[in-house]
Amino acid sequence: MRKAYNGMDFLRDDKENIMGINLGYDYCAEHEWGIKRLQEDFGLKFEEELGFEARRNTKTPKMRYIKKESSVALIYAPDYYEASLENLLKGELALEGERELATAWDESSFGVNVISKHGEILRTLRDAFQNKNGIIMLSGNTNPFSNSGLLLVDYSKIPEETKNDFRKEDKEYRDKQAMFRKMEQESGVYDLLKESGKDFFALHITKLGVNGQPVWLLNPCDQRSCKWGFYTTEQLRQWARNEGPVLAARE
Numbered sequence: 001m002r003k004a005y006n007g008m009d010f011l012r013d014d015k016e017n018i019m020g021i022n023l024g025y026d027y028c029a030e031h032e033w034g035i036k037r038l039q040e041d042f043g044l045k046f047e048e049e050l051g052f053e054a055r056r057n058t059k060t061p062k063m064r065y066i067k068k069e070s071s072v073a074l075i076y077a078p079d080y081y082e083a084s085l086e087n088l089l090k091g092e093l094a095l096e097g098e099r100e101l102a103t104a105w106d107e108s109s110f111g112v113n114v115i116s117k118h119g120e121i122l123r124t125l126r127d128a129f130q131n132k133n134g135i136i137m138l139s140g141n142t143n144p145f146s147n148s149g150l151l152l153v154d155y156s157k158i159p160e161e162t163k164n165d166f167r168k169e170d171k172e173y174r175d176k177q178a179m180f181r182k183m184e185q186e187s188g189v190y191d192l193l194k195e196s197g198k199d200f201f202a203l204h205i206t207k208l209g210v211n212g213q214p215v216w217l218l219n220p221c222d223q224r225s226c227k228w229g230f231y232t233t234e235q236l237r238q239w240a241r242n243e244g245p246v247l248a249a250r251e
Helices: 036-041 051-055 082-090 116-130 160-187 187-193 235-238
Strands: 009-012 018-022 064-067 073-075 100-108 109-115 134-138 150-154 198-206 214-218 231-232
Touching: 009 150, 018 116, 051 160, 064 082, 064 116, 073 082, 073 116, 100 231, 109 116, 109 150, 116 134, 160 187, 160 198, 160 214, 187 198, 187 235, 214 235, 231 235
Parallel strands: none
Antiparallel strands: 009 018, 018 150, 064 073, 073 109, 100 109, 134 150, 198 214, 214 231
């Protein structure tokens, strides 16, 4: 579990009613791996449903609700011993300065610690998950090089209009991603780069550019002689030939 330093906040609807919490993120590997194990532990039906329904829990694993003299914490950490929770509260989940909440998470665990006046928010979230009305999801972002925050939301507090809108958006997003995955495989780029010995941490189509041509996001393993960024299919083929803008950072 890694502490978040960016984007932590309470989630509110249009009437300023609190629906949940954004646990935020930090620029670390633990916040880049996704939340596959959390999805499994809480029984999310991501492949079967759309929208918030796909991210609502169907299982109720044990969550710790810890009340202190001046703070309240909600923690899901199946791999932590009970004694380790105190270390979490003093370390990754420590309330620092005048901050009213501290958060930490990774692909298999999460924790939120708030000052006492916000304790009811965590109790409500705990009850939502116990009643299979809890939402776990990543927030998404407009910058593909920044991370997403982990969201914990009470499904019953989400306005119906918001639920309907998100189902439509989710359907459009999934259809687009399915098209991108098909284009990636049909392009032959992966095989070409493998044959030429080019390794990368990430490579996928993110959007369509001029004349409907795919735009790829590349994060290469060799950061000293290659630079990450957005490239066309042809520019990636040039990289396979040791040419083109991917090598522009070479000194």
